[in-house]
Amino acid sequence: MKQRISPPQAQQLWQDYRTGDIYALANLMQAYYTDLYNWGLRFCNESEIVRDCLQELFLTLWQKQATIDNVDDVAAYLFKTVKNHLLMEFRKKSFLHTLGLTDEHYSLAVEFSADFRQVEEEHDVYRIRQLEQLLNQLPDRQREIIYLRFYQNLEFDQIAEIMQIGKQPVYNLLHKAIKHLREGASTTLNWLLVGWGLCISTLF
Numbered sequence: 001m002k003q004r005i006s007p008p009q010a011q012q013l014w015q016d017y018r019t020g021d022i023y024a025l026a027n028l029m030q031a032y033y034t035d036l037y038n039w040g041l042r043f044c045n046e047s048e049i050v051r052d053c054l055q056e057l058f059l060t061l062w063q064k065q066a067t068i069d070n071v072d073d074v075a076a077y078l079f080k081t082v083k084n085h086l087l088m089e090f091r092k093k094s095f096l097h098t099l100g101l102t103d104e105h106y107s108l109a110v111e112f113s114a115d116f117r118q119v120e121e122e123h124d125v126y127r128i129r130q131l132e133q134l135l136n137q138l139p140d141r142q143r144e145i146i147y148l149r150f151y152q153n154l155e156f157d158q159i160a161e162i163m164q165i166g167k168q169p170v171y172n173l174l175h176k177a178i179k180h181l182r183e184g185a186s187t188t189l190n191w192l193l194v195g196w197g198l199c200i201s202t203l204f
Contacts, residue, residue: 010074020065029058032075035152036082042147043086053085061112076158079148083162134184142177145170 005013010031016024033054040050058080061068071077104111135146141163148162160167 007073007075014071014074017061018065018068018070022062023062025058025065027080028074028078029071035075036078039079039152040082040086042144043083044089049089051091053082057081057085073158073161075176076154079152079154079158080162080164131181134181137184138177138180139148142173142180145174146177147176 005027006012013024013028013031017028026151030110037050041047079156097173115129135143138146144163145159148159149156156160156167156170161171
């Protein structure tokens, strides 16, 4: 994740928040707001709903300040909480039931950032969009892992906590996702996967 604060700083702010420092909580939310907002948009393309979710998260955390437990990883906790809140909202509005979905099957879109799209050649943009299409053809949970690992740069322990699965299933799903991407990519797209592939080769 492109964190604006380090994990130790986040932990210190969390501890200060638990002792009643509302400014510490505000600083935490400000530090992670952009990443949490973009994460929320992966599940819901209604920006107002995502903003309301983040505002409610802030209020809920403050209301629970005196009783909330310590957390091992602040970033992973916040990502997981936003995801669970949005899925809960879907359940309340019967979106999941109407679509015949469960918490294990939800729509999550992946797209590259505007910065990544700033390439010089038009054919490069075309190939990036092709890869984006491949990503969005992956099963939802594989897509989620790709987003968390390579877009947000989260560690495997963090991804496991957010997705509420074991660390080994995270490895397995990521391996399958990369395999599917390589099988679906043409030779003109392979160059886009090389950077990720080199990273993957050091992880398995």
